[in-house]
Amino acid sequence: MQPQxxxxxxxxxxxxxxxxxxxxxxxxxxxxxxxxxxxxxxxxTVSAEGVNFCIFSRHADRAELLLYAAADSPMPFQVILxxxxxxxxxxxxxxxxEGLPVGTHYxxxxxxxSDTAATGRRFYPGKELLDPWAQAVSDTLWDRKRxxxxxxxxSKSLRAIVxxxxxxxxxxxxxxxxxxDLQGAVIYELHVGGFTHHPSSGVAYPGTFAALxxxxxxxxxxxxxxxxxxxxxxxxxxxxxxxxxxxxxHNYWGYSTxxxxxxxxxxxxxxxxxxxxxxxxxDALHAADICVLLDVVFNHTAEGGETGPVIHFRGLAxxxxxxxxxxxxxxxxxxxxxxxxVNCNHPxxxxxxxxxxxxxVEVLGVDGFRFDLASVFARGDNxxxxxxxxxxxxxxxxxxxxQVPLIAExxxxxxxxxxxxxxxxxxxxxxxxxxxxxxRFVRGDPGxxxxxxxRISGSADLYAHDERKPANSINFITCHDGFxxxxxxxxxxxxxxxxxxxxxxxxxxxxxxxxxxxxxxxDPAVCKLRWQQAKNLxxxxxxxxGVPMLLAGDEVLRTQHGDNNAYCQDNELSWFDWRLxxxxxxxxxxxRELIALRRRHPSLTSNRFFTGAPMPGRDYADITWHGVxxxxxxxxxxxxxxxxxxxxxxxxxxxxxxxxxxxxDQSLDAxxxxxxxxxxxxxxxxxxxxxxxxxxxxxxxxxxxxSCPVRPRSVVVLEART
Numbered sequence: 001m002q003p004q005x006x007x008x009x010x011x012x013x014x015x016x017x018x019x020x021x022x023x024x025x026x027x028x029x030x031x032x033x034x035x036x037x038x039x040x041x042x043x044x045t046v047s048a049e050g051v052n053f054c055i056f057s058r059h060a061d062r063a064e065l066l067l068y069a070a071a072d073s074p075m076p077f078q079v080i081l082x083x084x085x086x087x088x089x090x091x092x093x094x095x096x097x098e099g100l101p102v103g104t105h106y107x108x109x110x111x112x113x114s115d116t117a118a119t120g121r122r123f124y125p126g127k128e129l130l131d132p133w134a135q136a137v138s139d140t141l142w143d144r145k146r147x148x149x150x151x152x153x154x155s156k157s158l159r160a161i162v163x164x165x166x167x168x169x170x171x172x173x174x175x176x177x178x179x180x181d182l183q184g185a186v187i188y189e190l191h192v193g194g195f196t197h198h199p200s201s202g203v204a205y206p207g208t209f210a211a212l213x214x215x216x217x218x219x220x221x222x223x224x225x226x227x228x229x230x231x232x233x234x235x236x237x238x239x240x241x242x243x244x245x246x247x248x249x250h251n252y253w254g255y256s257t258x259x260x261x262x263x264x265x266x267x268x269x270x271x272x273x274x275x276x277x278x279x280x281x282x283d284a285l286h287a288a289d290i291c292v293l294l295d296v297v298f299n300h301t302a303e304g305g306e307t308g309p310v311i312h313f314r315g316l317a318x319x320x321x322x323x324x325x326x327x328x329x330x331x332x333x334x335x336x337x338x339x340x341x342v343n344c345n346h347p348x349x350x351x352x353x354x355x356x357x358x359x360x361v362e363v364l365g366v367d368g369f370r371f372d373l374a375s376v377f378a379r380g381d382n383x384x385x386x387x388x389x390x391x392x393x394x395x396x397x398x399x400x401x402x403q404v405p406l407i408a409e410x411x412x413x414x415x416x417x418x419x420x421x422x423x424x425x426x427x428x429x430x431x432x433x434x435x436x437x438x439x440r441f442v443r444g445d446p447g448x449x450x451x452x453x454x455r456i457s458g459s460a461d462l463y464a465h466d467e468r469k470p471a472n473s474i475n476f477i478t479c480h481d482g483f484x485x486x487x488x489x490x491x492x493x494x495x496x497x498x499x500x501x502x503x504x505x506x507x508x509x510x511x512x513x514x515x516x517x518x519x520x521x522x523d524p525a526v527c528k529l530r531w532q533q534a535k536n537l538x539x540x541x542x543x544x545x546g547v548p549m550l551l552a553g554d555e556v557l558r559t560q561h562g563d564n565n566a567y568c569q570d571n572e573l574s575w576f577d578w579r580l581x582x583x584x585x586x587x588x589x590x591x592r593e594l595i596a597l598r599r600r601h602p603s604l605t606s607n608r609f610f611t612g613a614p615m616p617g618r619d620y621a622d623i624t625w626h627g628v629x630x631x632x633x634x635x636x637x638x639x640x641x642x643x644x645x646x647x648x649x650x651x652x653x654x655x656x657x658x659x660x661x662x663x664x665d666q667s668l669d670a671x672x673x674x675x676x677x678x679x680x681x682x683x684x685x686x687x688x689x690x691x692x693x694x695x696x697x698x699x700x701x702x703x704x705x706x707s708c709p710v711r712p713r714s715v716v717v718l719e720a721r722t
Contacts, residue, residue, distance in 0.1 A: 030067070030077045037096035039089040041355075043133025043261065046102060046165045053106070054094040055131060056348065057316045059121050060112040063093040066128060068105035071138035071159060071271070103272045105138060105159040106131070110315055120319035120329030122310075124150065127157065130258065130312045132352070134160030135359075136274040137234045137259045139266075144238035147309030158258060158311060163275050168362045177291035177367040179225065182405045182428060182471045182547045184605040186595055187293065188224040189479055190552035191253070192232055192267050193570065200578040209267050209281040216288045218581075222555065222588075223595035227285065228293040228370055230480055232267060232278070234259035236302035236311075237570075243500040244568045252570040253480060255372060256338070258302040258311050260356045263364075275364065282365040291367040293405065294360065298342055298353050299376035299412065305332050305339030320346055323383050333383045336373055337413035344377055344391045353391065358400040368405035370430070375408075375416040378423050385416060392424040402426070407474055420462030428547065431459060431473045436511055438477055439488065441663055442536050443513035444713070447638040452661070453625060453645070458545035460609040469607045473546035477537045478554060482564045485554035488512045489533040491519060495562030498573065506565030519562060528689075531557075532713060535590060535686040535693060536663070539715040542598040543659055545606065555591035556580035586690035593694045597683065597717075601657065602650045615648045622648050630671050646673050655719040660710045668710040672703065675720055679703065684717035 037052045038045075045052040053065055061084065066076040080095060082088065087095050107128035114123050127147075130137065143156035169176060179185065196203045196211035203211035209232075219227065231254030239256035240249060254264065263278040265271035282292050301321075303314050313321040323341040325331035332340040343349055360366040371377070378389040392408075395401050410418035410429040419432050434455045441448045454461050458470030478485050483494075492514045496503045515529045534557060541548045552558075553576050560566050566574045581588055598604050603622075610623040625633035626644035634640035641664040647657045658680060660670045672680050681700035686693055687710075695701075703718065710716045 032067075032078060032100050033098045034080060035096040035098070036086045037094035039092035039094050041133075042092070043131060043135065044160075044162050046162060050096055050098040051100040051104075051162055052094065052096045053131075054092055055108055055133070055316065056092055057110050057112070058091040058320065060093065060110040060123065060316070062111040062125070063087070064109040065095060066107045066109065067097075067100070068107075068159060071105055071140035071161075073105070100162065102162050102164050104162045106162065107157055107159055108316075116330050117328055120322075120324040122314055122318040124310050124315045127310050127315060128159075129310070129315045130158040131160040132259070132312045132316070133261055134163075134259050135261050136161035136163035136271060137262045137265055138271050139234075139237070142236075142238065144236060144309050147311065148307060150310070160259075160262075161272055161274075163262075164273065166275055166279060166363050169365050176365070177286050178289060179291055179367075180403060182226075182368075182474075183469075183607040184599070185226050185291075185471075185547050186224045186542075186598065187226045187228050187474070187547060187549040188219065188222070188552060189228045189230070189295075189549055190576075191230045191480065191574070192264075194252070194575045195552060196576070197570075198572060198575040198577050201576070202578070205269050207267065208269055209263070209277045210269055213281050213284045216284055216290070219285075219290055220288050222592055223599060224290065224550065226291040226293055226367070228295060228549065230254055230295050231257060231297055231372075232264050232294060233257045233296060234262040234264045235297075236309075237266065239302050239304065240568050241501060243502075245500075247498075247500045249500065249568040250570060251568060252574060253567040255297050255567070256302040257297045260296075260298070260353075261359060279364050286365065292365070293368045293370055293407070294366050295370045295372060296357075297372045298344060299371075299373040300336040300338040300340050300342060303340060305334060306330060308339055317348070320348055323379070323381070326382060335376055335379060335383060335412050335414040335416070341376055341379070341383070343381060345380055345386065345389050347390075350391050350394055354394055354398055354401070357395065358398060361400050361404055366404075368407070370407040370409065372409055373412045374422065375410055375412040375418050377408075378416065378418065379412075386423075389423050392422070392427065396424050396426045420459070421466075425466075425468075428472045428474055430479075430549075431455070431462070431475055431546065433462070434459065434473065434475045434544070434546070435477060438537065438540055439511035441641070441661075442533060442540070442713075443511065444641060444663055444665075446641050449627075449633065449637070449640045449643050450635050452643055453633070456540070456544045456645070457610050457623070464609055470545040470609060471547050471607045474549055475541060475544050475546040476549040476551075477541055478551045479549070480551065482507060483510055483512055483562075484551065484558050484560055485534050485537065486530070486557040486559045487562055487564070488537070489530045490514055490521075490559070491562040493518070493562070494564040495519070496565050498563060499565060499568055506563075510564060529713070531587065532686050534587070536661075536713065536715050538591060538594055539684060539686060539717065540661065542594045543604060543657075543717070545604065545610070548598070550591075552576060553580075556584045556588050586693075589690065590694050593696065594684070597694075602654055603647045603657065606650060615650075620648060624673070626671075626673075628668065628670075630673060642668060644670060655721050658718045658720070660708070660716045662710045662712065662714055662716075665712050667712055669707045670710045670716070671707045672705075672718070674706070678720045678722050680708070680718040680720055682708070682716070683719045684715060685711075686716075687711035687714035 063082040065080040067078045111125035112123045193207040197207040235254040237250040263274040323333035410422045459473045627634040644660040680703045
């Protein structure tokens with residue numbers, strides 16, 4: 001569909017245009033005086049004299065900047081028509097406005113030649129566009145449905161805000177996280193809004209960055225080293241399916257980014273101070289020795305497919321920022337399942353992404369990133385995989401980004417799968433193979449012993465050949481996408497009816513087991529088994545080399561009642577119910593002690609793969625594998641559901657560990673490796689009730705005899721000491 005006639009661009013100009021000839025310096029009220037400005041950097045740059053605006057649009061031949069006093073101002077107080085001779089350098093439009101105050105809201109209008117089918121270029125001269133480089137935004141008037149109409153010039157657009165400038169954080173400051181890599185990390189994946197939105201949270205401003213600060217003592221007590229925040233870059237809460245919208249639901253997870261440089265206004269007390277509020281949170285977490293990772297979404301944007309809304313890129317440089325069909329350039333190639341795919345290996349787009357990430361590190365203090373559907377980063381202009389895609393290499397080669405953890409969700413929605421082979425050198429990966437095999441093993445699937453051992457050992461089969469390390473494997477059992485831990489042991493099938501899509505959404509293959517009853521149960525035997533299975537999964541996760549990631553709420557058995565795709569449920573179904581910290585305090589205690597056990601054992605957090613060879617100065621190996629008999633692992637038994645192993649301490653003061661995983665339905669009298677001067681002490685027995693399920697060192701009792709009873713579907717861990 002062709003854009004409106006250029007003449008319509010003047011329709012809303014209710015004020016006189018300011019031009020260079022009328023320059024009067026240091027105005028403090030409109031109309032503000034303007035100068036030509038600079039093409040670097042993009043976005044806004046605030047100085048003592050005023051504000052520089054710059055935006056990229058290669059093929060635009062007309063640009064207007066609209067200034068608003070507030071988020072809900074019905075009309076701009078000044079509209080500036082940029083002069084191509086003075087306000088354009090190459091493909092950048094720019095203007096400097098003297099004395100313009102921080103907090104001013106603004107949009108752009110652009111026009112240019114359009115031949116969408118042939119070139120993919122789109123211009124919408126009647127629509128107001130959001131600055132993609134904006135560091136603060138407002139969605140007060142945003143109407144996604146109206147923005148999807150090309151005829152509707154009154155789009156109720158998103159508005160950018162001239163944000164308070166923040167200084168860069170020095171690399172040697174105390175405001176930086178002390179840990180620069182992931183060795184020894186325990187990651188906690190949480191949703192900023194959902195973590196404090198429940199009425200039981202007891203915070204001053206529920207659902208905000210400020211509220212999360214109030215919960216830092218809880219995170220410290222839990223023992224996690226990193227929080228991984230679900231998307232906090234500003235996203236479109238209205239980006240949902242029609243059936244979902246009919247239920248008055250909205251996009252909750254945030255995987256619909258529109259402003260990559262701006263914190264989400266919904267998480268702010270005052271969106272004008274968004275950058276300050278976010279940085280205050282980061283500083284507070286660093287002061288508590290907790291690092292901050294961001295889940296970022298550069299694979300697609302909130303503009304969606306051909307019928308999606310006009311927000312920014314579509315009306316600025318559609319043919320550059322998106323993958324388009326080679327024959328019919330009106331069509332968007334969709335490798336993400338979200339309507340469009342960012343053309344991330346175009347030089348302009350690569351620079352946009354890298355500079356954005358550097359900003360979040362240098363200015364906002366972030367310590368690393370997890371990249372959603374990162375296999376998209378390997379696709380070229382035509383969507384086909386590249387042997388050496390520029391973006392992943394450019395990210396890890398950045399002077400700034402080379403110093404922080406980079407985690408890839410190493411697949412995309414169109415079948416590209418890179419687990420164990422993501423392009424680049426330094427990338428860690430969400431290990432989907434770890435998740436899948438552990439779920440199957442604990443639910444009772446036989447014949448998995450060999451792969452279970454490989455995953456517990458850090459997945460050397462996936463990473464060692466490329467000279468990567470165990471920390472390149474992010475091990476997880478659950479994450480935001482799918483069942484919670486409690487639901488994994490309580491449901492055989494998904495139950496997503498509340499989403500409004502007739503239970504068609506979400507994965508159908510969850511590798512779960514309901515322990516005999518689907519959903520809620522008051523049968524004591526079923527409930528006990530579910531708790532035991534949950535403890536089994538957590539124990540294996542924390543006993544594995546690599547980097548464990550825990551989903552927020554799993555430590556208190558939070559449930560979504562079988563909904564495995566709660567992306568639209570911004571309500572009590574998804575929120576962290578803080579009453580569970582008391583109701584399920586035994587599971588919380590178990591998780592805390594489990595994390596503590598992991599962190600006090602360097603043999604579990606080591607960033608080296610096991611060799612099976614004797615330890616220096618000792619006559620036994622760093623790891624020894626067993627089955628129902630010592631030194632006889634059941635590698636080739638198709639019915640085996642039992643694996644035991646002994647891990648040697650790395651330091652003289654570190655206890656050896658002996659672990660027995662019995663996922664069979666039969667009790668086992670597990671033989672114990674002989675010790676010369678020490679004896680085995682029982683540390684964990686998931687079949688026991690609290691507090692005997694996990695014992696602190698001073699309460700552990702020695703095991704007498706040459707074996708230890710291990711009940712069905714349980715994990716036993718022993719420590720060797722005098």
